[in-house]
Amino acid sequence: MSAQTHREPEGSLLIAWQLKGKNVLIVGGGEVASGRIQHVLDAGAAITLVSPADGLHTLTKSFIESSDRITYHDREFNPSDLDGVDMVLTAIDDVVVSRDIGIRSRTLRIPVNVADDPSYCDFYFGSQIRRGPLQIMVSTNGKGPKLASLIRQRIEEAVPQGAGEAIEKVGLLRERLKERAPGVGGGIGRRRMQWMINLCTTWEMDDLARLDDEQMERMLVEGWEKNIVLSPEEVRVHGSRVRSVENN
Amino acid sequence: MSAQTHREPEGSLLIAWQLKGKNVLIVGGGEVASGRIQHVLDAGAAITLVSPADGLHTLTKSFIESSDRITYHDREFNPSDLDGVDMVLTAIDDVVVSRDIGIRSRTLRIPVNVADDPSYCDFYFGSQIRRGPLQIMVSTNGKGPKLASLIRQRIEEAVPQGAGEAIEKVGLLRERLKERAPGVGGGIGRRRMQWMINLCTTWEMDDLARLDDEQMERMLVEGWEKNIVLSPEEVRVHGSRVRSVENN
CATH class of the missing domain: 3.30.160 (Double Stranded RNA Binding Domain)
Structure with missing residues (x-):
């Protein structure tokens, strides 16, 4: 049935929430909380962690010890913990307390996830x-x-193994291209975008991942300026020629 | 360098935002806006769409015509559009107006995405x-x-092709298991979870996708009750046996 309907509204809106420099309150310190801590640290936020010490998971303890972005309080949740907070995550066994935190957060319009209690969540994890x-x-x-x-x-x-590195390199190359050929929108924006798309669709990801500084410069000087995308072979062969000349 | 550091805080927090029954304001009606509309409808929200009619993309027009969850206003943005709204998405060319919407939304603590203007975004799309x-x-x-x-x-x-259907079936089976063996947490919760994990790890996704109503019942009666997970073959072979007996 659901496969036949035009739209299936049972879904979520998947988004990449920005937490750099934000404050996240995490209530609870068990295994689920430790996973939340890792994701939130990876996203660049500061954490206020509230949990009695006897409930801390080994991983949670090691995060508290190793990260300077965690402020830890060895006690139960207190409503004033919500002051100045940008996001709330709870992972405790007490259903009454966690729902209370959920309701208070919503009233304050702070995005909240109450572990294992979907109807009190603004968002889920995956x-x-x-x-x-x-x-x-x-x-x-x-x-x-x-x-x-x-x-x-x-x-x-x-x-592909090199996917992360390839994205890093393509990001760098795009920044250098913008410096070389600045300007927002219009013809130059479209030409830059098309050149980057041509690069990404003709190169293998592992080749992109291996791009070094010198090769990027060559792609811009000899490729972009002639409005062509050099192949990985051209970039590398040329590279060794240049180097052998320098060595003589 | 970044590959060697322990944590890389350049990331986002990926989350599945819940929009069922919520109100989303979308400002703009071009191609980017049409993609936003699709995602938001898929997530079950109602949309207030604000955009002069001459800027509407063909797809946006067809969404307006076909969905009863879109309220369309043929005009520019007005600050009162933010009243009672749960999320704001803008996709317009006017940088000044879109930043103004971004700032107003933040002041009201309404999650906001301003297309092409990352520093005014609470979240990005992927x-x-x-x-x-x-x-x-x-x-x-x-x-x-x-x-x-x-x-x-x-x-x-x-x-796998059948992945979506497999998840649907596993979700149904889990609900039926909870009816048959109710109770939250503790021993019964763990036993249910372990049985579902055994099922998901021993069956191929395409086999899970083909599970029908009768087969689910058999898995529960003959599998769960004996604390075993029947194989796809056992479920199907047995099924044909039962049917042939009934036919005699």
Whole structure:
């Protein structure tokens, strides 16, 4: 039935939330909380962690010890913990307390996730992959967490090894291109975009991942200026020629 | 350098935002806006769309005509459009107006995305896959949109055809299991979870996708009750036996 309807509104809106320099309150310190801590640290936020010390998971302890972005309080949740907070994540066993935190957060319009209690959540987490700037999330909208994790494994095998590094290099090259050929929108913007697309579609990801500083310069000087995309072979062969001349 | 540091804080927090029954304001009606409309409708929200009619993309027009969840206003943005709104997405060319919408939304603590203007965004979008309840997002944190789309294509090839249907069926089976063996947490919760994990790891996704109503019942009666997971062959062979007896 659902496969035949035009739209299936049972889904979520998948988004990449920006947390750099933000403050996240995490209530709870067990295994689930430790996973949340890792994701939030990876996203660049500061964390206020509230949990009695006897409930801390080993991983949570090591995060508290190793990160200077975690402020830890060895006690239960207190409503004033919500002051000045940009996001709230709870992962505690007490249903009454966690729902209370959920309701208070919503009243204050602070995005909130209450673990294991979907109706009190503004958002869910999914199964995740991270390779440098590349992030992938798999969500089954709560219907099959184990299958989500199996699908994540297949995706990890399918994504080229050099994908993260390739994205890093392409990002750098694009910045250098913008310096060389500045200007927003219009003809120059379109030409830059088309040149980057041609590069990304003709090069293998592993070749992009191996791009070095000197090769990027050559691609810009000898490629962009003539409005062509050099092949990996041209960039590398030429590179060794230049070097052998220098060596003589 | 970045590959050697322990944590890379340049990332985002990937989340599945819940929009069922929520109100989303979309300012703009061009191609980018039409993509936003599709994602938001898929997530179950109602949309208020504000854009002069002469700027509407063909896709946007068809969404306005076909969906009863879109309220369309043929005019420019007005600050009162933000009243009672749960999320704001802008996709217009006017930088001044879109930044103004971004700032107003933040002041009101309404999550906002301003297309092409990262510093005014609470969140970004990524390259997406949807198959029924399965949703996957690829984000390069703004560094390589073209590579994100190439990686999305590889993922689409790697995810088994029946994955969406398999998740749907596993979700149904889990609900029926909860009815048969109710109770929250503790021993029964762990036993249910372990049985579902055993099922998901021993069955191929395409076999899960083919599970029908009668077979689910058999898995519960003859599998769960004996604390075993029947194989696809056992479920199917047995099924034909039962049927042949009934036919006599």
